Amino acid sequence: MVDGSTKYEDGGSVNKVSNKQEIKALIFDVFGTVVDWRTSIINECEKLGKIKNIQTDWHSFADKWRGKYGPFMEKVRSGSLQWTNLDSLHRMALDELLIEFNITNLNEGERQNLNKVWHRLMPWPDSVSGLTKLKTNFIIGTLSNGNISLLINMAKNAGLPWDCIFSAELAKAYKPDPIVYKTAVSLLEKDPSEILMVAAHKGDLMAAKKVGLRTAYIPRPLEYGPNPVTDTDTDDAFDIEASDINDLAVKLQI
Amino acid sequence: MVDGSTKYEDGGSVNKVSNKQEIKALIFDVFGTVVDWRTSIINECEKLGKIKNIQTDWHSFADKWRGKYGPFMEKVRSGSLQWTNLDSLHRMALDELLIEFNITNLNEGERQNLNKVWHRLMPWPDSVSGLTKLKTNFIIGTLSNGNISLLINMAKNAGLPWDCIFSAELAKAYKPDPIVYKTAVSLLEKDPSEILMVAAHKGDLMAAKKVGLRTAYIPRPLEYGPNPVTDTDTDDAFDIEASDINDLAVKLQI
Numbered sequence: 001m002v003d004g005s006t007k008y009e010d011g012g013s014v015n016k017v018s019n020k021q022e023i024k025a026l027i028f029d030v031f032g033t034v035v036d037w038r039t040s041i042i043n044e045c046e047k048l049g050k051i052k053n054i055q056t057d058w059h060s061f062a063d064k065w066r067g068k069y070g071p072f073m074e075k076v077r078s079g080s081l082q083w084t085n086l087d088s089l090h091r092m093a094l095d096e097l098l099i100e101f102n103i104t105n106l107n108e109g110e111r112q113n114l115n116k117v118w119h120r121l122m123p124w125p126d127s128v129s130g131l132t133k134l135k136t137n138f139i140i141g142t143l144s145n146g147n148i149s150l151l152i153n154m155a156k157n158a159g160l161p162w163d164c165i166f167s168a169e170l171a172k173a174y175k176p177d178p179i180v181y182k183t184a185v186s187l188l189e190k191d192p193s194e195i196l197m198v199a200a201h202k203g204d205l206m207a208a209k210k211v212g213l214r215t216a217y218i219p220r221p222l223e224y225g226p227n228p229v230t231d232t233d234t235d236d237a238f239d240i241e242a243s244d245i246n247d248l249a250v251k252l253q254i
Numbered sequence: 255m256v257d258g259s260t261k262y263e264d265g266g267s268v269n270k271v272s273n274k275q276e277i278k279a280l281i282f283d284v285f286g287t288v289v290d291w292r293t294s295i296i297n298e299c300e301k302l303g304k305i306k307n308i309q310t311d312w313h314s315f316a317d318k319w320r321g322k323y324g325p326f327m328e329k330v331r332s333g334s335l336q337w338t339n340l341d342s343l344h345r346m347a348l349d350e351l352l353i354e355f356n357i358t359n360l361n362e363g364e365r366q367n368l369n370k371v372w373h374r375l376m377p378w379p380d381s382v383s384g385l386t387k388l389k390t391n392f393i394i395g396t397l398s399n400g401n402i403s404l405l406i407n408m409a410k411n412a413g414l415p416w417d418c419i420f421s422a423e424l425a426k427a428y429k430p431d432p433i434v435y436k437t438a439v440s441l442l443e444k445d446p447s448e449i450l451m452v453a454a455h456k457g458d459l460m461a462a463k464k465v466g467l468r469t470a471y472i473p474r475p476l477e478y479g480p481n482p483v484t485d486t487d488t489d490d491a492f493d494i495e496a497s498d499i500n501d502l503a504v505k506l507q508i
Contacts, residue, residue, distance in 0.1 A: 139406055141406075147443070148418070148441040148443075149442055152417055163409065163410060163419075164402065165418050165419070169441065170424065187402040187403065188402070188406070189402075
């Protein structure tokens with residue numbers, strides 16, 4: 001073990017983790033950080049639209065579907081909706097969306113299959129190679145608001161080589177509730193400082209940091225398409241900033 | 255999907271699962287079924303004995319350590335001990351055992367490391383190849399009384415290619431408590447009949463069967479060494495019987 005944590009600049013990007021050897025496990029946010037939900041949804045919906053003769057703006061459809069994610073989770077967080085997993089929240093949002101987009105010709109089986117598009121999201125180009133490298137030196141796992149079955153199916157479909165699947169579902173609470181991070185820490189049986197939370201979203205990382213985890217920020221400026229709606233500026237609140245998961249492996253000296 | 259389940263004989267061993275295509279996920283007991291705990295413990299202890307100049311019967315030591323597993327779990331099941339994970343139960347058992355074997359020259363770090371031998375158990379010769387084949391067609395996961403961190407470390411050390419790690423720890427109860435199997439079913443979001451429980455122990459399989467899972471029996475006559483102390487006779491209570499995990503892949507037509 002290397003002791004101490006000294007801030008230094010590494011190739012121009014933030015890297016405060018000089019004691020990388022103390023990091024034992026990396027847990028990843030998934031939607032946006034590891035997989036490109038927007039392109040995946042648009043591509044599948046465009047195919048479905050051709051088959052079912054639906055003309056609509058699938059880019060807007062994808063964005064609005066994702067847009068309902070926060071408000072639906074907030075219902076669970078606030079207690080106005082009892083614990084409901086993400087598949088079910090996605091389905092509730094989808095049913096609203098089909099009305100809003102006046103899409104009326106999908107039967108129940110087709111709706112169920114469309115809702116499962118979240119199980120079939122494709123990785124960013126760097127994700128599989130980067131995770132494969134990281135897996136040689138660290139435990140790598142998810143820490144996602146997606147439910148376990150969604151994350152398992154996604155991993156098998158996309159070839160994501162997780163060692164373990166942690167989910168908000170295990171805590172029956174959604175990130176950024178501290179209990180979600182604490183549950184993963186407890187199951188890994190490591191000191192929080194031995195665990196690196198990796199995410200494209202600053203709120204997720206700030207919540208992880210509050211419970212003592214290390215943090216790695218991977219901005220994904222294309223997550224919301226060509227006109228980013230989120231802040232992807234460099235932020236020295238985090239221990240590491242990497243341009244993608246391959247770069248994270250470099251930063252962690254794999 | 256193929257409907258119906260017709261019992262038939264396949265190569266002389268029991269195989270009632272004609273509708274194999276309905277099986278989506280396989281969950282495995284681990285100690286004894288996937289890994290050879292006894293040989294692994296004996297080998298590590300013999301090495302430790304040489305280093306620390308401890309002469310004792312390590313075969314008996316390994317058997318007695320495993321022998322304390324049931325009674326310690328029973329304390330949790332009966333409520334006389336609050337939820338305690340398997341690492342901690344192993345440690346409580348180890349501390350008793352070191353007194354019983356009059357081993358007095360292990361310091362705290364050495365005891366901790368010895369207790370972690372359960373994280374370093376080696377697979378049976380067929381386990382990695384069999385699981386690798388099964389993984390191409392099915393979700394494969396653990397359903398073990400071992401805690402999550404133990405199972406993750408074991409998988410990384412032994413090269414077990416799990417898609418998911420399920421553990422008694424998630425239910426805070428030990429097999430054969432039905433809640434352990436039900437928790438895995440719930441997280442997989444599958445019908446119990448789509449899940450095959452694989453184990454070398456009939457009690458585990460009977461408990462899984464009671465909650466509706468399919469069952470595959472893989473007798474491991476050498477689990478307890480050359481003089482087996484458990485019943486490993488063929489039993490037609492189970493859907494499939496296979497001689498090892500490679501044979502299970504054959505029986506499931508991989």
